[in-house]
C-alpha cells in the first residue's frame with residue numbers, strides 16, 4: 001500500500017492541460033469549412049490500441065455480480081466519505097457526488113478569477129447585473145446547489161441567476177433509464193428549468209436548442225455553461241464513447257451558441273479514443289484560450305469520466321457563419337460513418353497532445369480497476385485499516401482544501417423546504433436497477449413483459465380475494481354494498497385560486513413511456529403488451545377471466561351493473577325525479593337502461609349525441625328521438641337551461657377507442673374539457689357528473705381529474721373489466737357550484753380556448769400542443785391525497801390490464 005499522504009495528494013491532482021494560456025489561439029478562419037462532415041470516419045492505431053487495452057481490463061469485470069462489485073468499489077473508493085462528511089458537517093443542499101465534484105471543479109479551475117467574481121461583487125454598477133449561468137443535462141440539479149453554496153460562501157452579495165435544461169422527468173415521451181426521476185429540486189424551482197420547444201428537455205433535438213437560445217435572448221450574457229450529460233451504458237461499457245458522443249456534440253454546440261466572449265465552459269467527457277471525441281476536443285481547442293481536463297476526487301477512479309474545463313471563449317460572433325452552419329448540419333444526428341473534420345485537418349502536435357491526455361487518464365483508470373480486482377481477492381485487515389484511515393483523511397482534506405462550511409438555510413436555492421428529504425425515485429424503483437454479472441445479463445434476452453407479471457403482486461394490487469364459488473359479480477344485479485365501498489377522493493380546498501396558474505406546452509409524445517402518476521416499471525410492461533398484442537391483433541375479453549373473482553370495488557363490470565346509471569343511482573341516492581343529461585355516443589343503450597330502471601320517464605332525460613358520421617369531437621350534435629337538434633356545446637348549454645333550468649346528473653361517455661394521431665388527441669382533449677365545462681354550467685348545486693375516459697397517465701388527463709376533484713365534493717375512479725380494458729369512469733358527486741368555483745371554471749374555459757390555438761415552430765412544421773394546465777407541483781405533491789389516489793388507481797388499472805393481457809398469451 002502507498003503512503004497515505006501520497007494517496008491523499010493524488011486524489012486531488014488528477015488533471016491534464018490540453019492547452020495553456022501561452023499556446024497560440026488556433027484560428028478557425030484558416031479552416032476550410034466545406035470540409036466539415038464530409039470525410040469518412042477515421043481511426044488512429046495508437047488510440048485504438050489504448051482503447052483495446054482499457055477494454056481488455058474492463059472485460060475482466062464481466063463476471064462480477066454488478067451489485068456486489070458496486071458495493072466493493074464503494075468500499076475501496078478512498079473518496080467515498082466526502083459526501084457523507086459534507087452532509088454531516090456542512091448540510092449542503094442536494095448533496096450528491098455531483099455536488100462535491102462541481103464544488104471541487106470550481107476551486108480547481110479558479111472560477112473566481114476566471115469570472116472576475118471579486119470585481120463583479122465589489123463593483124456597484126456591475127453588481128446590478130446578475131451573474132448568469134446555464135446548466136445543460138443537469139437533472140437532478142446538484143451543480144446549481146453546489147455553485148450557489150460556493151457563491152453564498154465567498155460572494156454573498158453577488159446576484160446570480162441560472163437556467164437549466166435536462167430530460168424532463170414529467171414528459172411522458174421520455175424513456176425511463178436516461179431520465180432522472182429525482183425531482184426534488186426541479187419541482188421547487190420549475191421556472192428555472194427550460195424543457196425546450198417540445199417540453200422533453202432533450203438536447204438532441206435542434207428545436208430545443210433554438211428555443212433555449214430564444215428564451216435567453218433577454219438575459220444578461222451567460223458567463224458559465226456546464227454540460228454534465230450522460231446515459232447509463234453499463235450494459236454496453238465498450239461503446240460508451242460512441243453512445244454519448246451525440247449528446248456531447250449537441251451540448252457543445254448549444255454552449256458555443258449561448259456562452260459570452262471570455263466565458264467558461266465545463267463539459268463532462270469520457271474516453272477520447274475515437275474520431276468524434278478527438279474532433280470535438282480539437283474544436284474546443286480552437287475556440288477557447290485554455291483547455292484543461294480534471295478528474296475530481298469524488299469521480300470514481302475506475303470510470304472514464306473526466307471534466308474538460310474550457311476558459312476564455314472567443315465568442316459566437318468570432319465563429320464564421322458558414323463554419324457554424326456546417327457544424328449545425330449534423331446536430332443531433334448519429335451518423336457514425338462521417339467525421340466532423342478530416343484527419344489531415346488536425347495538426348499532428350495536437351493529435352499527439354490528445355493522445356498523451358488519453359494515455360494519462362486511461363492509465364489512471366486501468367490502475368484503479370486493477371487495484372479493485374486485487375483487493376476483491378485479497379482484502380485483509382491491514383488493507384481495511386488503511387482504507388478506513390485514508391477515507392477519513394481524504395474527506396477531511398476535501399473540506400479543508402475547498403473551505404466548505406455551512407451556509408444559512410435562507411441562502412439556499414430552496415430555502416423553505418429541505419430538498420434532501422423526499423426522493424421520488426426511491427418509490428419509483430428504477431427500471432435500470434440491474435442484477436447479475438455483465439456476462440449473465442448479455443446471455444439473457446430482454447425479459448418479456450409476460451414474464452414480468454409474476455414480479456408484481458397482482459392479487460394485492462387488485463385486492464382479489466380467492467375466488468369464491470358463488471360469484472360476487474352475478475350478472476344483472478346491482479351490488480350497492482360494493483358501491484358504498486368505493487374509494488373516494490375528497491375535496492379539501494374550500495376556495496381554489498387559479499390566478500397564477502400557468503400552462504405547459506410542447507409536443508404530444510408519440511407514445512407514453514413514462515408517467516409520474518404510475519409505477520414506471522408496470523407502465524412499461526403494459527405498453528409493451530399493448531404494442532405486441534395490437535401487432536398481432538389479439539382480442540382481449542376480460543369478463544370471462546374475472547367474473548368469478550371478488551375484485552376491489554375500483555373495478556366494475558357492465559354485465560354486473562347493467563350500466564353506469566346503476567352505479568349513479570346507488571352512489572347518489574338520487575330519487576327518480578332527477579333530471580339527466582346524457583352526452584353520449586351510445587344513445588340507445590344508455591337511454592333504455594336509464595328509462596327502464598327506477599321508473600325514470602322520458603321527459604326527465606335529454607340525450608345529446610354526435611351523429612354517426614361525425615367524429616366525436618364534432619360540434620354538430622344530432623338529438624335522439626326525444627329531443628331537438630343542437631349545434632354546439634354553447635347552444636347545448638342554452639337548450640338544457642331552457643328545458644330543465646338545472647340538471648342533477650350529467651353523464652358523458654364519449655370514450656374514443658384509441659387516440660394515436662395528434663389531431664384526434666387535440667379533439668379528444670377539447671371534447672373532455674367541453675364536457676366538464678358544460679357540466680359546470682348546467683349542473684344544479686350538489687349535482688353529479690359521470691365521465692368515461694381512457695388512460696389517466698398524462699399530465700393533461702390528470703389535470704382534468706384534478707379539476708374535477710376540486711369541482712365536486714368527492715370523486716371516485718372506476719375501472720372497467722369488460723372488453724374495453726382501458727376504460728375508466730370518473731364518478732363526481734356533489735357539484736360545489738359556480739360561485740365558489742368561478743376562478744377555476746374561468747381557468748378551464750381559457751384552457752379550452754388554448755387547446756385549439758396552434759403555435760408554430762420557426763419553420764412552420766411543428767405545432768405546439770397544450771400538455772398541462774394545473775401546476776405540476778400540485779399534481780405531483782406526494783403528500784397530497786390527490787397524488788396518492790391517482791398513483792394507486794393507475795397502478796391497479798395497469799396491474800389488472802397486465803394480468804388480463806398475460807392470460808391471453
Ligand SMILES: C[S@@+](CC[C@H](N)C(=O)[O-])C[C@H]1O[C@@H](n2cnc3c(N)ncnc32)[C@H](O)[C@@H]1O
Pocket residue numbers: 098099136137138139140141142143144165166167178179180201202203204228229230231247
Ligand atoms: C450525471 S446526470 C447530471 C447530474 C447533475 N449535474 C447534477 O449535479 O445533479 C446526467 C443528466 O443528463 C441527462 N440527459 C441524458 N441525456 C440527455 C439528453 N439527450 N438531453 C438532455 N438531458 C439528458 C440525464 O437525464 C441526467 O439528468
